[in-house]
Amino acid sequence: MDTSLRVVLYGVGEMGRIIARVAFERGLNIVGAIDVDPWKCGKKLGELVGLGDDLDVIVSRDAEKTLSECRPDVVLHATTSFLDQVYPQLIKCARVGADVVSTCETLVYPYYRYPELAELLDEYAKNRGVSFLGTGVNPGFLLDVLPAVLTAGMTRVERIKATRIIDASKKRRSFRRKIGLNLSLEEFEREAFRGGVTGHVGYAESVMLLASIMGVDISRVEEFEKPIIAEEDFEFGDFRVGKGRVAGIEGVGRGFIGDGEPFIEVRFVARVGAEEYEEIVVDGVPRVVWRSTGVDGDLATAGIVVNMAMKIVDAPPGLLTMGEMFPSYVSSRHGLKRRMVF
Amino acid sequence: MDTSLRVVLYGVGEMGRIIARVAFERGLNIVGAIDVDPWKCGKKLGELVGLGDDLDVIVSRDAEKTLSECRPDVVLHATTSFLDQVYPQLIKCARVGADVVSTCETLVYPYYRYPELAELLDEYAKNRGVSFLGTGVNPGFLLDVLPAVLTAGMTRVERIKATRIIDASKKRRSFRRKIGLNLSLEEFEREAFRGGVTGHVGYAESVMLLASIMGVDISRVEEFEKPIIAEEDFEFGDFRVGKGRVAGIEGVGRGFIGDGEPFIEVRFVARVGAEEYEEIVVDGVPRVVWRSTGVDGDLATAGIVVNMAMKIVDAPPGLLTMGEMFPSYVSSRHGLKRRMVF
Numbered sequence: 001m002d003t004s005l006r007v008v009l010y011g012v013g014e015m016g017r018i019i020a021r022v023a024f025e026r027g028l029n030i031v032g033a034i035d036v037d038p039w040k041c042g043k044k045l046g047e048l049v050g051l052g053d054d055l056d057v058i059v060s061r062d063a064e065k066t067l068s069e070c071r072p073d074v075v076l077h078a079t080t081s082f083l084d085q086v087y088p089q090l091i092k093c094a095r096v097g098a099d100v101v102s103t104c105e106t107l108v109y110p111y112y113r114y115p116e117l118a119e120l121l122d123e124y125a126k127n128r129g130v131s132f133l134g135t136g137v138n139p140g141f142l143l144d145v146l147p148a149v150l151t152a153g154m155t156r157v158e159r160i161k162a163t164r165i166i167d168a169s170k171k172r173r174s175f176r177r178k179i180g181l182n183l184s185l186e187e188f189e190r191e192a193f194r195g196g197v198t199g200h201v202g203y204a205e206s207v208m209l210l211a212s213i214m215g216v217d218i219s220r221v222e223e224f225e226k227p228i229i230a231e232e233d234f235e236f237g238d239f240r241v242g243k244g245r246v247a248g249i250e251g252v253g254r255g256f257i258g259d260g261e262p263f264i265e266v267r268f269v270a271r272v273g274a275e276e277y278e279e280i281v282v283d284g285v286p287r288v289v290w291r292s293t294g295v296d297g298d299l300a301t302a303g304i305v306v307n308m309a310m311k312i313v314d315a316p317p318g319l320l321t322m323g324e325m326f327p328s329y330v331s332s333r334h335g336l337k338r339r340m341v342f
Numbered sequence: 343m344d345t346s347l348r349v350v351l352y353g354v355g356e357m358g359r360i361i362a363r364v365a366f367e368r369g370l371n372i373v374g375a376i377d378v379d380p381w382k383c384g385k386k387l388g389e390l391v392g393l394g395d396d397l398d399v400i401v402s403r404d405a406e407k408t409l410s411e412c413r414p415d416v417v418l419h420a421t422t423s424f425l426d427q428v429y430p431q432l433i434k435c436a437r438v439g440a441d442v443v444s445t446c447e448t449l450v451y452p453y454y455r456y457p458e459l460a461e462l463l464d465e466y467a468k469n470r471g472v473s474f475l476g477t478g479v480n481p482g483f484l485l486d487v488l489p490a491v492l493t494a495g496m497t498r499v500e501r502i503k504a505t506r507i508i509d510a511s512k513k514r515r516s517f518r519r520k521i522g523l524n525l526s527l528e529e530f531e532r533e534a535f536r537g538g539v540t541g542h543v544g545y546a547e548s549v550m551l552l553a554s555i556m557g558v559d560i561s562r563v564e565e566f567e568k569p570i571i572a573e574e575d576f577e578f579g580d581f582r583v584g585k586g587r588v589a590g591i592e593g594v595g596r597g598f599i600g601d602g603e604p605f606i607e608v609r610f611v612a613r614v615g616a617e618e619y620e621e622i623v624v625d626g627v628p629r630v631v632w633r634s635t636g637v638d639g640d641l642a643t644a645g646i647v648v649n650m651a652m653k654i655v656d657a658p659p660g661l662l663t664m665g666e667m668f669p670s671y672v673s674s675r676h677g678l679k680r681r682m683v684f
Contacts, residue, residue: 022497137495149491152649153479153642155364286638286645296628300495303628307494 005310008032008072008098010089011079012040012059014172015103015298017049019076022302024055028309032070033059063089067096074309077102081201083114090121094128099312101305105202107134108144109209109321112221122319131312133320136301138164139202139209143266145322147280148213150288157284160210161265164278165294168248168270169239172298179249179270180227181241188227188246199225203253206266211255213323216263218255225251228271236273247272347652350374350414350440352431353421354382354401356514357445357640359391361418364644366397370651374412375401405431409438416651419444423543425456432463436470441654443647447544449476450486451551451663454563464661473654475662478643480506481544481551485608487664489622490555492630499626502552503607506620507636510590510612511581514640521591521612522569523583530569530588541567545595548608553597555665558605560597567593570613578615589614 005028009020012035023030033045038061040048046055060066067075075093080086083106093100110118125132134140143162151157168181180188180197191197203223211218230247233240241247248271254262276294281287311325347370351362354377365372375387380403382390388397402408409417417435422428425448435442452460467474476482485504493499510523522530522539533539545565553560572589575582583589590613596604618636623629653667 026497141494145494146491149488152483152487153637153646155368155641155645155648286641288637289635290632291634293631295495295630299497299628303497304495306497 004029005313006031006071006073007309008034008067008070008075008093009045010034010063010075010077010093010100012037012045012048013078014174015301016076016078018172018298018302019078019103019305020045020049020055021051022299022306023076023309024049024051026306028306030055030057031072032066033057034061034063034066035059036061063092064095067092067098071096072098073313074098075100076305076309077104078305079104081105081198083107083110083117087117087121090132091124094124094130094132097128097130099131099133099309099315101133101135101309101312103136103301103305104134105136105139105205107132108136108139108202109205109212110134110319112204112208118319125318129317131315131317131320133308133312133315133322133325135304135308135322135325136202137295137297137304138200138268139206140322141300141304142278142295143268143280144206144210145213147282148210148323150280150290151214151282151284153286154282154288155285157214157282159261159263159265159283161267161281161283162206162210162278163267163269163280165269165271165274166276166297167272167274169236169272171270175270175298180246181248181272183246184244185227185229185246199249200251200268200270203251203266203268207253207255207264209321209323210264210266212321216257218263219258220256221253222256223251223253225249228269230272234273239272241272248274346371347655348373348413348415349651350376350409350412350417350435351387352376352405352417352419352435352442354379354387354390355420356516357643358418358420360514360640360644361420361445361647362387362391362397363393364641364648365418365651366391366393368648370648372397372399373414374408375399376403376405376408377401378403405434406437409434409440413438414440415655416440417442418647418651419446420647421446423447423540425449425452425459429459429463432474433466436466436472436474439470439472441473441475441651441657443475443477443651443654445478445643445647446476447478447481447547449474450478450481450544451547451554452476452661454546454550460661467660471659473657473659473662475650475654475657475664475667477646477650477664477667478544479637479639479646480542480610481548482664483642483646484620484637485610485622486548486552487555489624490552490665492622492632493556493624493626495628496624496630497627499556499624501603501605501607501625503609503623503625504548504552504621505609505611507611507613507616508618508639509578509614509616511578511614513612517612517640522588523590523614525588526586527569527571527588541591542593542610542612545593545608545610549595549597549606551663551665552606552608554663558599560605561600562598563595564598565593565595567591570611572614576615581614583614590616 255264570590597606
């Protein structure tokens, strides 16, 4: 008998297709696929993801029909970054009793940007006995969950700085478009205004997710992002950026406790040709500094989505965050949370 | 009203005294202290740990009496490395309904070296409604829990190598004695035979704990340790090692799945003057490499003991491992565990 998880893929964009390949490779049973793109609808998922007849599932535009026919255990969801757009899609999944693991960045800590939608989702999930989870590597792991884990042995935490630097030229097309790569500054600003360029979404979500795992009350959050302008024409691999055009973006999210220095600072840079790494510095006792040689974001996001899909079926119903998947190291029961910080 | 955790310190050796200071600083309510050392018994814990009258607790030799009078929520246990010696002490704690967080290295994964004692402990804990946990940074976090956490985004794990290098001259006296620092080779071998030199305990425990979190079946474990001999006289800080004498130890633990290369390899080096760092390499998809600038082991072990003490009061009864405190990323429910590895 087939013990593998029944999953429906909701969103067959570039990220969704990577997730599909990973889910297939990991032995999940992909029973349906949903996308709004007319060009994809009616096609075999296997063709779209380069698996041919091994993945003999037809992409459908009709979410309700697909979900009610396929009855998945879990929906692997990868459509857009913003919960207000994603919300109705999540409700459809819950209606058929499916858990959802989503790459929607603002769902990683929905209580920050969409507190009312978050409450509604939690209520709805509990009524239906399903779980919702927003995840990914950034936000969702590298700059929030992992720094929290690294405090496991610390007796005092004074400040957390987490940085991720990636080479934008290596990223999928949809990401390059999202950060306005190779646009002029005017084009960038116009596209940013139109919503064609969203930049990276999730600075504040990482700050708030990390704070929630640490059991720390953040009084103020700020986030900024700006384009990096090429100072001369340059080529990188098959990639060309003209002088004065956008070679990447850099952004920061900060979480404050009262005034003064931020308690949490997350930094993200996506620049053509950048040396890739992550660095996590936790000032406190004992001080902790860890640095990586870089993590392939798309693949790791697909990996964490599939890994969490296998976990979420055993999770309690409701709107979950990665904080529930990775428990806090500071128990709330004795009201000592704050001692860890001050 | 005082909401802080009531704890008894079981073992007032060097590690126990560091734990006492951290527990005090974190606002835990230290209500008793136990030690067999006649020199310490009857003394104020505050004097022994440099906190004077702020820690007005008398160290007692009588464990039963102290435990039944103090009725702690949690016992912070730091006596010896070997579960057969520690077992009766744990039972005494359970009798008064106290959870125990212990630095006993073989308790970190007791099913490997003491499977029958582990079963008995689990039974006993469940009957009494208490929890036992063995923890620390090594074994217990750096070379086992943390590598498992770093696989969260991986779609395939082929091999895990985790290394910890420390400067033995910076470590507490009891540790230096344990690794036979500055002994001649003959003295080292005699002391190793007598049990005065135990070396580092926990290679196999790290291998098995990591494997258990990953949901991987290890078919064979091996562990080796050997002294590092100084090739010439040298001084390091206040520390002097004569030529031909023991300047440190290096050891390794390996876990195999069938034949061939080990799936897990943990390495530990404690050498006078060594550059301190940890490095975790996970071969697979995507490959993950993280390196630290070193973690203060004694302080971080005290930190993790106190952090886990605040967590264990909310944990289910039984013999726990750090694997229960840090859940696996690969659900067992769908029998896909092995896919992650092969």
